[in-house]
Amino acid sequence: MVENSRILLLAIFSLLLATTTTAYAHKKHIAHRKNQERVGPVVTYDGRSLIINGSRELLFSGSIHYPRSPPALWPELIRQAKEGGLNLIQTYIFWNLHEPVQGQFNFDGDRDFVKFIKMIGESGLWVTLRVGPYVEAEWNMGGFPYWLREVPNITFRSYNEPFLYHMKKYTETVLDIAKKENLFADQGGPIIMAQIENEYNNVQLAYREDGLRYVKWAAEMATTLYNGVPWIMCKQKDAPPSVISTCNGRQCGDTFPGPNGPDKPSLWTENWTAQYRVFGDSPSMRAAEDLAFAVARFFAKNGTLNNYYMYHGGTNFGRTSSSFVSTRYYDEAPLDEYGLKREPKFGHLRDLHRALRLCKKPLLWGVPDVQKINEDLEIITFEKPGSKICAAFLTNNNTVKDATIGFRGVDYYLPPKSISILPDCKTVVYNTFAVVAQHSSRNFVASEKANARKWEMFKETIPTINDLNDKSPSPKELYSLTKDTSDYAWYSTSINFDRRDLPMRLDILPVLQVASLGHALLAFVNGEYVGFGHGSNVEKSHVLNKPIILKPGVNHISLLAMTVGFPNSGAYMEKRFAGPRAVSLQGLMAGTLDITQNHWGHQVGISGEKMELFTEEGSKKVNWVPVSETPGPVTWYKTYFDAPEGNDPVALRMTSMAKGMVWVNGRSIGRYWVSYLSAIAKPTQEEYHIPRAFLKPKDNLLVVFEETGGNPEKIEILTVNRDTICSVVTEYHPPHIKTWERKDNQFRAVVDPVKAAHLSCPDNKVIEKVEFVNFGDAGGACGAFLQGKCDSPKAHEVVQKECLGKKNCTIEFSRENLLDGGNDSCPDIAKTLAIQVKCSHATKNIA
Ligand SMILES: *[C@@H]1O[C@H](CO)[C@@H](O)[C@H](O)[C@H]1NC(C)=O
Ligand SMILES: *[C@@H]1O[C@H](CO)[C@@H](O)[C@H](O)[C@H]1NC(C)=O
Ligand SMILES: *[C@@H]1O[C@H](CO)[C@@H](O)[C@H](O)[C@H]1NC(C)=O
Ligand SMILES: *[C@@H]1O[C@H](CO)[C@@H](O)[C@H](O)[C@H]1NC(C)=O
Ligand SMILES: *[C@@H]1O[C@H](CO)[C@@H](O)[C@H](O)[C@H]1NC(C)=O
Ligand SMILES: *[C@@H]1O[C@H](CO)[C@@H](O)[C@H](O)[C@H]1NC(C)=O
Ligand SMILES: CC(=O)N[C@H]1CO[C@H](CO)[C@@H](O)[C@@H]1O
Numbered sequence: 001m002v003e004n005s006r007i008l009l010l011a012i013f014s015l016l017l018a019t020t021t022t023a024y025a026h027k028k029h030i031a032h033r034k035n036q037e038r039v040g041p042v043v044t045y046d047g048r049s050l051i052i053n054g055s056r057e058l059l060f061s062g063s064i065h066y067p068r069s070p071p072a073l074w075p076e077l078i079r080q081a082k083e084g085g086l087n088l089i090q091t092y093i094f095w096n097l098h099e100p101v102q103g104q105f106n107f108d109g110d111r112d113f114v115k116f117i118k119m120i121g122e123s124g125l126w127v128t129l130r131v132g133p134y135v136e137a138e139w140n141m142g143g144f145p146y147w148l149r150e151v152p153n154i155t156f157r158s159y160n161e162p163f164l165y166h167m168k169k170y171t172e173t174v175l176d177i178a179k180k181e182n183l184f185a186d187q188g189g190p191i192i193m194a195q196i197e198n199e200y201n202n203v204q205l206a207y208r209e210d211g212l213r214y215v216k217w218a219a220e221m222a223t224t225l226y227n228g229v230p231w232i233m234c235k236q237k238d239a240p241p242s243v244i245s246t247c248n249g250r251q252c253g254d255t256f257p258g259p260n261g262p263d264k265p266s267l268w269t270e271n272w273t274a275q276y277r278v279f280g281d282s283p284s285m286r287a288a289e290d291l292a293f294a295v296a297r298f299f300a301k302n303g304t305l306n307n308y309y310m311y312h313g314g315t316n317f318g319r320t321s322s323s324f325v326s327t328r329y330y331d332e333a334p335l336d337e338y339g340l341k342r343e344p345k346f347g348h349l350r351d352l353h354r355a356l357r358l359c360k361k362p363l364l365w366g367v368p369d370v371q372k373i374n375e376d377l378e379i380i381t382f383e384k385p386g387s388k389i390c391a392a393f394l395t396n397n398n399t400v401k402d403a404t405i406g407f408r409g410v411d412y413y414l415p416p417k418s419i420s421i422l423p424d425c426k427t428v429v430y431n432t433f434a435v436v437a438q439h440s441s442r443n444f445v446a447s448e449k450a451n452a453r454k455w456e457m458f459k460e461t462i463p464t465i466n467d468l469n470d471k472s473p474s475p476k477e478l479y480s481l482t483k484d485t486s487d488y489a490w491y492s493t494s495i496n497f498d499r500r501d502l503p504m505r506l507d508i509l510p511v512l513q514v515a516s517l518g519h520a521l522l523a524f525v526n527g528e529y530v531g532f533g534h535g536s537n538v539e540k541s542h543v544l545n546k547p548i549i550l551k552p553g554v555n556h557i558s559l560l561a562m563t564v565g566f567p568n569s570g571a572y573m574e575k576r577f578a579g580p581r582a583v584s585l586q587g588l589m590a591g592t593l594d595i596t597q598n599h600w601g602h603q604v605g606i607s608g609e610k611m612e613l614f615t616e617e618g619s620k621k622v623n624w625v626p627v628s629e630t631p632g633p634v635t636w637y638k639t640y641f642d643a644p645e646g647n648d649p650v651a652l653r654m655t656s657m658a659k660g661m662v663w664v665n666g667r668s669i670g671r672y673w674v675s676y677l678s679a680i681a682k683p684t685q686e687e688y689h690i691p692r693a694f695l696k697p698k699d700n701l702l703v704v705f706e707e708t709g710g711n712p713e714k715i716e717i718l719t720v721n722r723d724t725i726c727s728v729v730t731e732y733h734p735p736h737i738k739t740w741e742r743k744d745n746q747f748r749a750v751v752d753p754v755k756a757a758h759l760s761c762p763d764n765k766v767i768e769k770v771e772f773v774n775f776g777d778a779g780g781a782c783g784a785f786l787q788g789k790c791d792s793p794k795a796h797e798v799v800q801k802e803c804l805g806k807k808n809c810t811i812e813f814s815r816e817n818l819l820d821g822g823n824d825s826c827p828d829i830a831k832t833l834a835i836q837v838k839c840s841h842a843t844k845n846i847a
Pocket of ligand 2: 052053185189190192
């Protein structure tokens with residue numbers, strides 16, 4: 001009782017305090033505003049949570065980046081995020097997108113972050129604005145524009161005049177736009193929180209005292225420019241008191257040492273929903289169960305905000321990704337690259353948010369108590385003494401063994417590595433391991449309408465030093481050469497040989513060796529392709545060694561060197577280098593000849609880029625010829641295609657190619673690299689997203705630039721769906737979370753809490769086929785179930801009857817419903833009901 005009123009008083013007191021101090025700070029600001037109803041801040045915080053409009057809040061947040069999906073997809077992404085139980089969306093603002101050339105700003109079309117934020121606000125969700133300006137984000141140069149690198153004497157992200165000047169100027173520009181558009185919560189807008197810098201602790205030590213001075217300056221600068229909403233810094237142990245330090249990580253519930261001060265809430269700004277992929281990586285997974293465990297754990301440990309990084313990743317169009325990062329971004333997120341629900345991740349987390357919301361009162365106003373039963377088992381309660389407000393989290397941290405916890409006179413079963421949530425300290429409404437949500441598997445279907453048109457090609461010419469005007473004694477550094485205007489640069493030199501310089505024996509060839517700082521290169525000798533070499537995300541430098549044929553007289557050596565995105569992380573990002581560093585010819589009669597200082601010619605970009613062969617206009621500038629049987633390196637390909645049938649998302653399967661870039665109607669859909677195989681001998685990414693927004697109904701221009709060689713005729717145009725849906729329910733599962741609600745401080749069942757399997761088709765489709773049913777001990781997963789030893793024919797009948805031809809169906813999970821007169825072929829096992837059905841558009845069935 002004493003504890004209770006003390007906390008309440010404290011909350012009221014801190015609210016008052018926050019209100020008065022900030023109101024004072026805002027006096028000038030407020031004076032300018034008309035019709036000001038609320039005096040004081042809309043968003044404050046205390047040791048429990050953010051306080052929005054005077055009320056503590058549980059915040060379920062997800063990252064969605066506006067440039068990674070076209071504006072046409074934004075409404076659907078936001079709608080689904082809301083359906084998934086989010087009330088907050090987090091985005092970075094990408095500097096190099098908005099100020100690619102110093103002083104020339106662009107905030108229109110795809111770059112219209114104001115529109116994105118307003119759209120989120122209109123959907124009733126809040127926004128966290130991560131200004132950066134450094135964003136990392138697997139984005140080219142972590143968001144810094146190239147020109148910033150050339151500012152004299154600049155050191156990125158440290159205390160020095162040039163950097164502070166530009167960082168402040170840009171931050172001010174972004175905040176001014178947001179203010180002018182009334183985007184901040186205290187102006188009536190949706191932005192409740194802003195972030196300056198990003199994971200600075202990772203690099204701070206490298207900058208010594210200047211690092212510390214910089215962090216202080218950044219916090220001061222941001223809070224001075226705008227102090228209507230709280231500012232955060234993520235992963236910043238020693239964040240200045242004016243900002244909140246937040247956690248980034250996989251298991252913040254166990255790893256976060258807490259915020260920087262008892263007056264600050266525990267916020268988790270990046271909980272990775274998977275891992276971003278780089279070319280050369282095998283697939284990555286993070287199971288819905290693992291994610292749910294980590295989030296439930298974080299809320300059980302006083303956390304009040306969790307952000308999924310990413311909730312929807314999307315696509316790194318054009319050259320926006322950083323070094324080696326694949327074109328699809330966080331495809332494993334709850335909404336996949338195409339914006340389709342990845343089930344059961346989407347549904348399991350939606351159910352988790354619902355369960356946590358049922359615990360809102362105890363979580364935000366109750367008193368936590370931790371009771372450790374043994375090494376693995378723990379009971380955490382949040383209770384308001386003297387009231388019925390009580391929630392419990394029962395935790396089994398053992399990854400192998402299940403357990404039973406006795407709690408207030410009842411035994412609760414807990415699967416391994418799981419947390420059960422009891423919003424009334426009695427009823428289990430959710431267990432992190434027990435996935436009740438439906439599953440889905442993704443299908444790529446070859447389009448009938450879009451495929452099979454004639455391809456044509458155009459070969460780049462291989463330049464010699466005579467063609468290149470930009471000369472220097474040795475090869476120039478690649479980043480500063482291209483200035484990020486192209487991935488490519490030609491390097492060429494020539495060398496004269498006497499017959500006596502060359503090997504006598506024809507079976508012994510000289511070797512060209514190129515040591516490169518990265519990222520990849522193609523070598524040509526006398527116009528003939530000799531090979532391709534590349535580094536990796538971990539080790540960008542590499543050495544190319546290829547046997548070559550030299551002739552008496554002049555020999556031309558030409559290299560097409562390339563970057564695969566600029567770096568995005570680490571200290572001293574402005575001092576990174578790439579490109580050929582040392583070149584030699586080995587096996588000559590006089591031994592090895594170092595030709596690094598042989599005088600080189602350079603050219604930024606390839607001629608097809610300069611002519612914009614990927615646009616309708618540009619493609620008319622050259623003579624395209626039919627595709628020959630031996631497609632060579634550095635070749636452009638083009639064809640036309642009609643938009644695929646239906647509304648499903650569209651993708652290209654590039655498996656028959658090697659490495660390069662694809663454009664559709666003049667817009668780059670990103671880099672592809674299918675020749676770089678992962679440890680499981682598969683390309684990291686075979687399908688590449690073409691947003692429907694890029695397409696016209698007919699005659700879409702598709703252009704591919706292929707670096708080393710491939711067969712364009714085998715490129716497939718696909719539609720993408722998740723029409724295969726499944727449900728897996730076991731006897732251990734709690735009943736569906738939707739059957740409960742909290743009203744007037746009472747926790748109660750709204751419908752009879754029966755256990756059931758629920759299936760619901762996406763996109764207004766209907767269940768066309770029942771593909772798998774098993775009531776017993778099926779194995780495998782959605783899309784690939786395996787029949788177990790036990791089954792019940794009755795279950796098949798029930799599913800057929802309830803589901804066929806319906807948009808959705810519910811199968812009551814009980815032995816009475818699913819066994820034939822109680823005839824049980826294996827009475828001793830716990831039963832699992834596994835169902836797989838296929839959805840399709842109803843019209844198809846009628847036709
Ligand atoms: C850069 O630094 C050097 C050495 O400190 C100094 O001489 C030079 O004037 C600086 N250049 C600019 C443009 O500030
Ligand atoms: C605060 O409440 C007002 C009035 O209900 C509402 O218009 C405003 O959007 C709310 N602010 C936030 C950040 O939710
Ligand atoms: C949660 O908050 C309570 C008091 O509000 C505190 O005693 C406890 O240490 C906190 N737990 C964690 C893990 O921070
Ligand atoms: C739970 O187990 C993991 C290892 O599986 C361990 O790292 C973590 O500290 C444990 N947490 C608790 C609260 O015991
Ligand atoms: C299930 O489908 C019926 C029509 O077949 C529809 O009226 C109902 O709203 C659907 N329910 C859900 C939860 O989608
Ligand atoms: C019980 O089920 C088994 C296997 O499904 C079947 O062979 C048997 O005939 C059934 N018995 C009765 C009494 O229905
Ligand atoms: C900071 C952190 O712990 N992030 C984690 C979020 O989840 C991913 C996927 O499990 C982890 O790899 C990250 O470590």
